[in-house]
Amino acid sequence: MSHWSEATQERAREIISRYPQKRSAVMPLLYLAMAEEGYLTNEGMKEVADWVGITPAQVQAVASFYTMYKRKRTGKYLISCCTSISCMLLGGDDVLHAVEDESGVPHGETGADGLLSVEHVECIGACGGAPAVQVNYELIEGVTPDKARDLVRWLGSAQPEVVNTDEMQELFGGVRSFDWAIRDESGAVGPYPAFQPLGTVGSEGNA
């Protein structure tokens, strides 16, 4: 019945087994659905409904509540610019405008070639490294408008398969909220958070 790959189905079964009631698995399964197709389709929501035994309408009610479940086709790279208070104070709006201008994609939209989506977001917990930007939820702190333009050009030319937070911080970042100290070897492969709950299996990587 399932349209998902065998690996994804196995992951779904494992996720569901972690919860006392299987409806609790809705949120992680919605991320699996996004990873399958790049964004959340009606078919994806129907699939999730089947897995946890609720109706597609109930799944949609959940999905529509949370901003990270993208129900429209999203670019290969989702650029999220924080314009909440701490980032705004240090030029977050200018960073957003630089990203929009350089990419030609206004916030809330996706470019015609499907490469970039741009959005402005509320606080992403990087206030000590304001202004902050995320690419596929991987963080860059201390971004300037010029560096933001560089980032947009780099995504267009390098088109990395895996988006790595340390690499981007080195290339385009500045002040950080705190010393990151330890390199993170994994990263994001699409416009959804690079995290898989793996039960008892310890792993740093998802990419």
Next chain:
Amino acid sequence: MTTPLVVTKRMTEFPADSHTIDRYEETGGYEQARRATGMTRDELVEEIKTSGLLGRGGAAFSAGLKWSFLAPSRPSYLVINADESEPGTFKDRQLLERDPHQMLEGIIITAIANEVHDAFIYIRGEYPKPARRVQAAVGEAYARGHLGKGILGSDYDLEVTVHLGAGAYICGEETALINSLEGLRGEPRLKPPYFPAAKGLYMQPTIVNNVETVSNLPHILAMGAEEFIELGHPLDTGTFMLSVSGHVKKPGNYELPHGITWRDLIYDVAGGIPNDRELKAIIPGGASSPWFVPEIHLDHQITKDVCAEAGSMLGSGAVIVMDDTTCMVRAAERIVRFFAHESCGQCTPCREGTTWMEMILRRIEEGQGRAIDLDLLLDVSDNISVGLGWPPKMTTICPLGPSAVSPVLALRDYFREEVNAHVELGGCPLRPVEVHA
């Protein structure tokens, strides 16, 4: 400022590998959890109550007291609130990334104290890297038998699951978080009857604790409640973490003793204001908290009680500093916009009120404001927070709506002339401002 570091000690001394289980165990890690497996619920609850530890998530409620309220029916659950989303707050992110085992040991202690065998760590969706770190730490702990069946050589079972949110500030409210974890929309529940300690996750007794709160637990057991009390203020024990952001030379997270002043924090700890500009306003405890101004509050001590007396709160410990180039209308608009965006929509005063407040503030900032607009803002605010006091008298299920009122109170109390100047000028008197270095 010579108080020793507690929750940030290991990451400060061993920055390269403070997140690994090897470093954690070499520095005394999991010894207190092991000890806790031999202690009773009463002993543990009593020790934490005695320590005076207050929740570090914003509400500052006694952690031990919260535990003692847990209803007797079982199963009970533990949920760690790592949905850190209050604008200005980024302390939990550091604790999650840099010392995840410290939190896990706190989870084990909390679980034993509350007879919990299933714990969930709810991490905000925009924190994939912290979530990966925590998941890796959970994997390490399982591999060493510190989690799972018969933890730490005892006959106690404990399962820990990392759960990722998906972009909703309101899920930091504990009952909304529980709904979200049940696979529902993250809408807060009414209290009463839905106090988590009685009717929480799956309508069972549930403890919801913040990351920093549980990260303190191994240290309290190690040093003893008495020593922990001495680290802090008698009414607010231990150290606390402040996230400092905005117009300061050295933004960051600082673990501090209670009792220093705002002047110490801004001009000493955080290095002062860039370009030697003047301080204009301080948001003392996250976007929800009523603002302070230097003329009145700069030499106030940073404690829960002094803040409360002055009509605000320390909240999540997020200090946002604004210098004299900052337009207060614009700052207020940005904070109100946040709450309008994050309102879950259940309660009309919040859903409609925050949206109208955002629009009114924006039109003032953009030069379309009218002379009566401040009164209009206060009128709308009064519908969400009756009497406009602090703590608020709410007309809503949760405190999100009343939080949006805080910046409006600052405009009324300290910046009325600046609002009027916008209206008279037909635009912002502070723009264009220089770009900050």
